[in-house]
């Protein structure tokens with residue numbers, strides 16, 4: 001074989017057929033050239049693939065738009081030809097495969113009917129948004145999982161969208177999608193319990209209890225006029241059925257006008273019945289406690305065991321810092337912390353609090369160092385925490401033995417999963433309350449794997465799953 005066969009040339013064309021199957025036009029899309037085979041030029045390069053997609057997109061869209069405008073050229077009322085109104089502004093439309101500038105022809109309305117305006121653009125009426133649904137879905141999905149900047153980088157790298165997107169457009173689109181989701185939420189109510197006790201008894205026997213974990217966290221605010229105003233509170237929750245199916249929700253506290261409705265809809269989608277037992281678990285914060293009131297007549301509220309152990313773990317680490325292994329106070333503190341945990345596990349807050357105060361006295365009696373003071377402070381906080389939430393502390397050990405839930409956070413805390421990973425991992429990230437709230441509406445849909453479903457509701461022909469392409473004849 002001689003070397004004269006190189007370069008190898010492969011032409012890619014698009015053939016446009018008429019209704020009857022005749023060839024109407026042939027468009028040259030690309031010409032691929034290859035030299036002797038090397039690993040790096042086997043098959044398409046990313047740059048070639050991007051070019052190909054962009055060219056095919058342009059050709060396809062041109063055909064679709066021409067066809068559509070031809071259909072619009074006649075009045076549907078009387079069939080008369082509509083008059084065109086001079087030169088037209090291009091309509092800019094962003095798709096997965098490039099930014100399109102569509103010829104948005106304007107027509108004069110036919111006189112056979114009355115119209116508010118003299119002219120109209122059929123394309124502008126059809127494409128009310130300027131981003132294609134599939135690009136919008138992908139943008140918002142990525143942006144809910146990583147920063148707006150990174151979302152732009154990744155989409156630009158793999159799709160032929162050039163510089164048609166930037167962090168600001170992505171953010172605006174996320175906000176728009178979040179707002180659209182929020183708009184579908186029904187009105188807020190104080191009480192979500194319908195009917196009376198007699199009605200509830202008539203309901204079919206409900207499933208096993210639903211468990212709902214509620215948690216609060218703080219996000220850096222972008223409007224900071226004082227140190228104290230630098231943060232705002234976000235509440236996140238997860239509802240788990242007895243089979244383990246879970247759904248999450250989140251909102252910015254004091255910004256969201258429908259927090260109860262939001263929680264109620266999640267519970268309803270999880271199949272909650274009025275006569276069903278619902279266990280709310282939280283770290284006892286008052287805001288969170290308010291939210292779950294009047295949600296269900298069979299609701300109980302307990303302090304999530306996770307939040308107790310988390311605090312004890314922090315204090316254990318501090319106790320270990322008091323001295324080397326074998327150091328008397330260190331060992332004493334560790335032993336008493338273990339006892340506190342054991343008392344609380346059995347719902348015995350009285351003895352737990354008593355042990356806390358004994359431990360405080362023991363530490364106080366030693367030569368007080370900075371480390372001693374820090375642990376004392378933590379013990380003070382813990383004492384107040386247990387006192388304030390004593391009414392929410394059940395006998396965890398007994399619940400555990402009966403197979404009842406004691407925590408929703410054994411795997412991972414909801415607030416960390418829903419909020420922290422996207423919004424607090426970098427201290428310098430700052431948020432507006434609105435921006436954070438809307439992003440959370442998208443993010444919870446993505447975490448529940450429901451974003452595409454949501455888009456399908458809005459755009460009925462939106463493709464849910466990847467489908468194999470039909471082969472050309």
Ligand SMILES: [Zn+2]
Nearest residue numbers: 075078110112
């Ligand atoms: Zn007409």
